[in-house]
Amino acid sequence: MKFFEILGKIDRKIIFIILAVVVIIPLIKPFGLISKASSRAQSVFDAVDAIPAGKPLMISIDFDPASMPELYPMLTAILRHAFAKDVKVVVLGLWLTGMGLGEQALATVSQEYNKEYGKDYVFLGWKSGILPVVLGMGEDIKKAYPADNYGTPLESIPMMQSIKNYRDIPFFISLSAGSAGYETWIAYAQSRYGLKIGAGVTAVSAADAYPYLQTGQLTGLLGGMKGASEYEFLVKQKGYTNQFSPASQAMDAQSLGHLLILILIVLGNIGYFFTRHSSRKEQQ
């Protein structure tokens, strides 16, 4: 009984330190648990794979650095997949503060595959108002985005000649950390213009996306860092890249972290039941 009372008094800061240690050790000394791809990640991968030659994949950056560890690895893995398969890529975003991440990812990955701006990929950047952008591109992308992120008129970008609106986009992925995110694209771009949508979401909102999977409104789902590691796994398995894959590297630490939280909850509850039990006895 005393044991649990002592346990109950453990300082917050000691738990902080334990968590830090549990997460850092497997990063330095990985023990190599294998992460397999779920059917939902496979669906996203297959949909990107099935994009016909010459047609573009569109990716929307609907997140900011606050969820970078979860969604940024998805962005780079998807870009690597597309570039390796010579799929053209159009990148844009609904979150202003995510634009720097798009820039960073495109700069890094396009170099790995020697891709040329304007011919193999385009970065449209950010526009105000969210709905006018999502709806407007269904009519004409060049009206919603008269110019790209760097101020070049879309009309003078070779790749954009054959892309008018969503009908020319066989697959679209929203990497989303909240609102505006994949739900915005489903509600406006899909219901009005029939855009085929896949999503990569933060783990926080992954469970909420399931109803959309069942109805087919979402074609595939990458949930959190685990989802990112699954995509990295698929891209590596096909030999598309041998670059650093941060999400896969993190999976051991992730596993241990979960285990720690679980143990803490169980310990806390055991203590809770014992103390509650004994205090009831005292009252009687």
Added chain:
Amino acid sequence: MNSAHITLAQIIWIWIGAFLTFCIFSFLYKDNPLYRFAEHLFVGVSVGYSISISYHNVLYPDLIVPLFKHGQLLNIIPLLFGLCYFARFIPQVSWLIRLPMGLVLGFGAGASIPATLQASIIKQIQGAVLTPNIFKHWDFFVWALITFIGLICVVTYFYFSKERNKVTKLVAEGGVIFLMVGFGASFGYTVMARISLLIGRFQFLLRDWLHIIK
């Protein structure tokens, strides 16, 4: 990253990033000046960043160029509405801000009604309806039936305009179970999210800053 190509400037910047990371971590000890400094710096930088992106991505290419370089005079109308936002800071005419607000709110509300109905109600009803396909395999059937019953229970739980009788009480209690399992799933996933974010920062510190891991 190939360490041979890292310039001195890059090293300094990485150290700044690491310093700011520790400033924020220091909040775990308690709220303190280092945390406050980093937080206030962040607020400032994010506003400055927004100003720059807004100007280069929207204001210049979509308003200034068409209006002043190509003389598309119709753009004056949205410009005037937009300028009304400044009225917020001029008490005599502060009501003018309601003009763009009314317009944007009305637009948003009008656009959202059919969209919500189609994406969140009609499509979800279609997903909820059981079809003869469920008889193809026993587990299809059982799971589909559970999902179907669960949905009805949950909706009953959130029904307020009648007193609960014995039946609806039972159904609503079933709804609570489904809700709790659903929230449990979110809970599990949220644990994952939080730990991922921490790992992300440790990866930065151990890899980019200290080069301990590859």
Added chain:
Amino acid sequence: MHIFLITLMLVSQISPPSCVTSYDTPNDAGNSITIHWTLSTDPNIAGYKLFRTQQGQEPEFLSFLSPFEKQYLDENVKNKIPYTYQITAFKVVGNDTLDAGSAVSNIVTSSPQWFNTKRLNVLIGIVIFFTLILYFIMHARRGKKLFIRRIAGLDAVDEAVGRATEMGKPILYVPGLSSVSDIATIAAINILGEVAKKTAQYETTLLVPNRDPIVYTVAREVVKEAYTSVGRPDVYKADNIFFITDSQFAYAAAVDGIMVREKPATNFFLGMFWAESLILAETGANTGAIQIAGTDSIFQLPFFITACDYTLIGEELYAASAYLSREPLLLGSLVGQDYGKIVIVSIVILATILMMLSAKIPVLNILKLFNIG
């Protein structure tokens, strides 16, 4: 000679595509015609060539198509002008290309439409839900009574206030971290008024820390009004309703500090919360307070449910606030939405029954018209 004969046989075998039909593409803005055909029975054809003839002019080549395509969308037509289409199967034999043309299609003209029939179901939905919501709002505004059941959470609120009184300790009330434009904040303020009435009667201290300056002013008014309405303006202390900071985590840290110092008997966390919910609820649980939470943020609900003693889940928060405030607008739309739920569940059940029957009775495929199933 033999080769020549075989070639001849092959040529004679090439069969043209048949049943070429064309029609104005429905539900669009015009300038578009859809063409359908039945594939050639010849398995060896290399593809199709599509021709369009504007009436009174020469046929015009449109496009090469793969041997498996059965449909083409011609978006380069003018409205109100009659066209016909013809499709030719072709294959390559030796150095020659052999063609077999279909019959000419029906005459077709393109035109824009004024109503998108595919969206009829959305229109019906809008009419139903608008009627329900407006009817009940009007109903409530005319002063007619609308019934909402008292949700169990409100008993927990009473109990929690009582406990604080018994213990002679303060009550902490956090009205969320969002602005007044959030429905959850409005609900939280409505409930705050009710809690304040009770604390006024029992002379219990009520602490309300705020993050939003406007919510702060509104909260102060509401509490003051509550104290006056029960005839105890003398017990009202303006300093107990205060503004802390608009920084999310600094606010959480400050409220944590209050909980540790003042050790409130009861904590209310009602309104809109973000990631800081965890920090607040944890400290509260540790100081041994009874905690009542309520939010419509589905991301924070799991934490509140496990760390608090009672949690108002999503719409329950609105229902509690409407029940207490009896405000027609809140009541009306809540009841209207309730009826909306009945409509949704009825459609789900009815459509399921019809779908099951339609497996046997094909007439019920009429359901497809409404895109159900």
Added chain:
Amino acid sequence: MQRTIPLALCLGFGIFMIIQFFIPHPVSNAAYDIVLKWIRLITIFALVLGVGSLSMHHTTKIRRKITGWQYSIVTIIGVIVTAVIGLVGGVGRGSGLQVIFQNIFIPVNATMFSILAFYMASAAYRAFRARTKEATILLIAAFIVMLGMVPIGSAISKRLPELAEWILTVPNTAAKRGIIFGLALGSIATSLKIILGIERGWLGGGRQ
């Protein structure tokens, strides 16, 4: 006039957007194109509100020397320096703005939310209790998902990931769909009230 015109604009644009949804005719499309463009240009000015109130808040703090005014200087300098570098140097690859973004914005923003992992761990131990039947069910489901979703789960048992998957696709889908219906109806009701001017909190002066 100060209330009627904004309400009329709200009503007009709201109804237009609803009706336009059903009309594919070019006339409606042309109007729709113009509306989209205008909204895009108008909303960019909403930034004025944020920047304006932020700088007013901090300059008042500095002028009146309210506690913590020194930090306000940091914010103001942050705004000015970043905005000048961004406006002059552009947003392109390798620009000064991008350097600031990568080395100041990212570390602070990402770290702020990563500290929640620590609070999660401490709350796991000290606050997440199976105090009721409901909380117990929630925690059990959470355990299964937590383990089933990471590699260690399949190392413990092959069944665990399947069970987690089942929870997500069956009971979770039912619960979340119920919530989606509620949210959707709520949002339709709110939108309708805004368009019709029944809900006019946005006009200022508190509610109604």
